[in-house]
Amino acid sequence: MSDSSLFIVLIAMVGGAIRVSTPFMFVALGECLTEKSGRINLGLEGNLVLGAMVAYAGSYTTGSPWLGVLFAGLSGLVLGAMHGYICKLPKVNDIAVGIAFMSFGTGLAFFFGKPYIQPTAPRLEAIPLGWWSSNPSIEQALQVNPLFLVGIALAVFMSWALANTRWGLIVRMTGDSAASARAMGVSIDLVRLLATAAGGFLSGIGGAFLSLYYPGSWNEGLSSGQGLMAVALVIFARWDPIRCVYAALLFGAAGAIGPSLQSVGISQGYYFFNAAPYILTLFIMIASARSKSAAREAPGELSIVK
Amino acid sequence: MNAVTPIAPAAALSGPALQTVGMTKVFGGFTALDDLSIDVKAGSFHALLGENGAGKSTLVKCIMGFYTPTKGSVLLDGQEKTIRSPRDARDLGIGMVYQQFTLVPCLTAAENLVISRADAPAIFDWKKEKPRLDEFMDKMPFRVRLNEQVSSLSAGEKQKLEILKLLYLEQRFMILDEPTSVLTPGEADEVLGLLGEMARRGEVTVLMISHKFREVKAFCDSFSVLRRGKLTGGGDAQAASVAEMSRMMIGDTEVRDRAERRKHNDTRAVLDLAGLCAEDSEGRTVVNALNLKVNAGEIVGIAGVSGNGQSALVELLAGQKEIKDGGIFIHGKPFEPKRKDFDRFKVFGLPEEPLKNATVPRMSVAENIAFRSYDKPPIASLGWWLPPGPMRKKAEELIDKYRVKTTSPDSPIESLSGGNVQRAVLARELSGDVDVLIVANPCFGLDFASVAEIRSQIMEQRNRGAAVLLVSEDLDEILELSDRVAVMSGGAINYVSPIDATDRNTIGQHMAGH
Numbered sequence: 001m002s003d004s005s006l007f008i009v010l011i012a013m014v015g016g017a018i019r020v021s022t023p024f025m026f027v028a029l030g031e032c033l034t035e036k037s038g039r040i041n042l043g044l045e046g047n048l049v050l051g052a053m054v055a056y057a058g059s060y061t062t063g064s065p066w067l068g069v070l071f072a073g074l075s076g077l078v079l080g081a082m083h084g085y086i087c088k089l090p091k092v093n094d095i096a097v098g099i100a101f102m103s104f105g106t107g108l109a110f111f112f113g114k115p116y117i118q119p120t121a122p123r124l125e126a127i128p129l130g131w132w133s134s135n136p137s138i139e140q141a142l143q144v145n146p147l148f149l150v151g152i153a154l155a156v157f158m159s160w161a162l163a164n165t166r167w168g169l170i171v172r173m174t175g176d177s178a179a180s181a182r183a184m185g186v187s188i189d190l191v192r193l194l195a196t197a198a199g200g201f202l203s204g205i206g207g208a209f210l211s212l213y214y215p216g217s218w219n220e221g222l223s224s225g226q227g228l229m230a231v232a233l234v235i236f237a238r239w240d241p242i243r244c245v246y247a248a249l250l251f252g253a254a255g256a257i258g259p260s261l262q263s264v265g266i267s268q269g270y271y272f273f274n275a276a277p278y279i280l281t282l283f284i285m286i287a288s289a290r291s292k293s294a295a296r297e298a299p300g301e302l303s304i305v306k
Numbered sequence: 307m308n309a310v311t312p313i314a315p316a317a318a319l320s321g322p323a324l325q326t327v328g329m330t331k332v333f334g335g336f337t338a339l340d341d342l343s344i345d346v347k348a349g350s351f352h353a354l355l356g357e358n359g360a361g362k363s364t365l366v367k368c369i370m371g372f373y374t375p376t377k378g379s380v381l382l383d384g385q386e387k388t389i390r391s392p393r394d395a396r397d398l399g400i401g402m403v404y405q406q407f408t409l410v411p412c413l414t415a416a417e418n419l420v421i422s423r424a425d426a427p428a429i430f431d432w433k434k435e436k437p438r439l440d441e442f443m444d445k446m447p448f449r450v451r452l453n454e455q456v457s458s459l460s461a462g463e464k465q466k467l468e469i470l471k472l473l474y475l476e477q478r479f480m481i482l483d484e485p486t487s488v489l490t491p492g493e494a495d496e497v498l499g500l501l502g503e504m505a506r507r508g509e510v511t512v513l514m515i516s517h518k519f520r521e522v523k524a525f526c527d528s529f530s531v532l533r534r535g536k537l538t539g540g541g542d543a544q545a546a547s548v549a550e551m552s553r554m555m556i557g558d559t560e561v562r563d564r565a566e567r568r569k570h571n572d573t574r575a576v577l578d579l580a581g582l583c584a585e586d587s588e589g590r591t592v593v594n595a596l597n598l599k600v601n602a603g604e605i606v607g608i609a610g611v612s613g614n615g616q617s618a619l620v621e622l623l624a625g626q627k628e629i630k631d632g633g634i635f636i637h638g639k640p641f642e643p644k645r646k647d648f649d650r651f652k653v654f655g656l657p658e659e660p661l662k663n664a665t666v667p668r669m670s671v672a673e674n675i676a677f678r679s680y681d682k683p684p685i686a687s688l689g690w691w692l693p694p695g696p697m698r699k700k701a702e703e704l705i706d707k708y709r710v711k712t713t714s715p716d717s718p719i720e721s722l723s724g725g726n727v728q729r730a731v732l733a734r735e736l737s738g739d740v741d742v743l744i745v746a747n748p749c750f751g752l753d754f755a756s757v758a759e760i761r762s763q764i765m766e767q768r769n770r771g772a773a774v775l776l777v778s779e780d781l782d783e784i785l786e787l788s789d790r791v792a793v794m795s796g797g798a799i800n801y802v803s804p805i806d807a808t809d810r811n812t813i814g815q816h817m818a819g820h
Contacts, residue, residue, distance in 0.1 A: 172412055
């Protein structure tokens with residue numbers, strides 16, 4: 001591989017990281033908030049797929065992709081709120097409910113999404129941040145969707161809010177010690193319901209990115225487990241919103257290895273490289289399960305920690 | 307919402323008086339509180355005494371608004387108040403320090419204080435909050451590192467922070483639920499002494515649940531005793547004698563005489579712990595190069611503030627935890643905490659919380675009693691077939707001999723009371739020939755009669771020549787039973803002494819790590 005093609009691969013990976021990471025980032029931030037409150041929502045894959053479908057349908061019907069994004073968020077909010085409500089019932093296991101919601105969300109999306117596979121909906125516009133460069137591959141890579149920037153701003157905001165606002169402290173308190181929260185008169189079920197609903201909202205927006213920007217159409221094979229991987233990513237990021245962004249970028253870059261190698265003519269092992277994010281997930285799960293410091297940073301009330 | 311609350315000087319507020327009138331609480335068919343009236347005067351340090359299950363927690367939970375009493379009312383400074391939830395109690399200035407900490411471990415001490423305020427601001431301006439917290443701390447009798455994460459504070463600091471939190475919230479009626487169980491004797495005396503002074507100045511009123519007569523005599527000015535949900539006595543804590551108080555607590559229950567300590571000249575070392583090390587699940591060292599020898603016919607008591615590696619040590623010996631380094635030797639031979647070696651070296655144990663650590667709660671009493679012997683004749687035929695007859699017969703014998711109160715050998719062991727679970731475990735562990743006995747907090751949460759019985763059983767095993775390792779958080783228990791005392795601090799033994807060459811103060815200093 002010559003220097004220039006290495007450069008192209010790297011630039012393509014940066015571009016890929018920016019493009020592919022956004023849905024990871026939104027789902028991971030949503031899950032991070034939910035888990036900080038002491039509950040796990042494994043069903044965010046369902047929110048993601050349903051969000052993708054609703055965004056596409058919304059954008060197609062109203063003609064405005066941003067309205068589609070809002071609808072996607074709202075669909076995720078409803079799914080998240082349902083998860084949060086069901087989990088507050090006695091003796092309900094949040095993991096089992098999450099798996100049910102994964103199937104429920106994707107099932108709903110497939111059922112209502114059939115008529116939207118064919119038509120073309122207006123897509124989200126990207127901001128060309130690469131205008132300063134004359135190199136076309138840099139320009140291509142720096143086509144940044146506004147949602148990517150929103151995601152980063154959101155991560156910064158979340159990390160500030162968790163440390164500096166009453167709500168942030170209440171969420172952390174509920175997630176780390178339900179007994180203390182209860183003794184302080186905080187309604188744990190309500191906090192978790194709201195955190196799960198908000199997490200669902202963010203995942204729905206992540207789905208909108210899939211259907212309205214990249215890959216940019218609605219079909220049933222759109223997500224391929226990104227919602228699930230994002231849940232693993234939260235563990236990898238040790239429940240820190242900023243680290244969620246880094247982890248999402250890493251996953252995005254891993255997902256871009258295959259296509260970017262192909263762009264310089266290397267197509268051996270294409271499918272293998274496409275599987276990179278999944279392999280990465282597996283290794284991250286193994287590594288973080290062994291990591292003792294990860295165990296220390298986990299919110300104390302999570303059912304996987306107890 | 308007002309972001310800035312002026313913190314009133316400590317002296318401006320005073321501790322209120324609190325009375326309960328005809329307090330009754332019925333759970334299903336069980337009367338936990340029966341027409342109970344207690345009177346806590348303003349500015350007093352009042353002890354609430356009683357055995358486990360006497361109704362102390364039910365009473366304070368009714369005062370705190372966790373339970374709605376079936377009948378009766380609470381008067382605060384003579385006025386009737388309705389308390390429907392902990393929030394109501396908080397608004398009335400009634401606060402409680404629970405046995406389990408209610409601080410949030412991942413937040414700093416300062417964050418814990420600020421978030422507990424009812425009017426906590428939506429956005430914290432730490433530049434403003436910090437000086438105000440410092441100003442508040444300057445007026446307080448004791449100090450806690452505010453910027454430290456609570457999870458890294460010692461148990462004593464956490465307890466102080468709990469009390470500071472009540473003062474910060476201006477809750478001048480304080481309920482303390484066995485506040486000293488996690489403290490060294492020195493820390494306990496410091497905290498109670500300072501609270502006592504504040505009460506005498508009329509700044510706070512304290513209601514303390516306790517079962518330590520020593521503390522009640524040293525710090526309290528009045529007391530009430532509960533038994534089976536009824537008030538059985540009360541009065542001036544300084545005037546009443548310990549014997550009177552304990553009679554009010556236990557009533558006419560017959561308490562077995564303590565077994566005597568027999569003298570003997572057997573000094574063979576039996577159990578030898580050599581450089582034991584262990585880690586917790588998060589990789590922190592909890593037992594750090596621990597060395598200790600226990601001789602035949604000797605009880606070695608391990609004292610220490612809870613959380614200094616005692617439970618890890620017991621888990622190591624019971625085979626529940628992996629030995630990272632070092633070894634265990636019995637009669638000079640290496641011992642591996644596996645079933646085979648337990649049999650070979652005759653090692654038995656009474657772990658703490660027996661229902662959790664020594665039984666399978668939903669299996670029957672008979673099955674639980676057979677855990678040591680189910681794979682040997684007469685219970686097992688051919689080494690694998692367990693006909694129900696012999697197991698039941700042996701269980702019936704032991705239930706009878708150890709006076710385990712159960713409806714039948716077939717009822718699940720979780721349906722038994724705490725004392726009877728412990729007796730069933732004793733029956734299983736002590737019915738055979740015992741060379742080494744490992745005991746951890748054997749009397750925690752038990753009534754007087756059971757405590758006396760279990761301590762006698764342990765003493766009898768010692769007299770029979772067993773090497774006994776007793777791990778206990780109750781210093782009185784250690785002082786009563788042990789031949790030698792060892793103090794555990796920071797995962798290692800830092801002090802060993804024969805019982806008659808030491809005293810409570812010396813032990814207490816070593817418990818604090820000095």
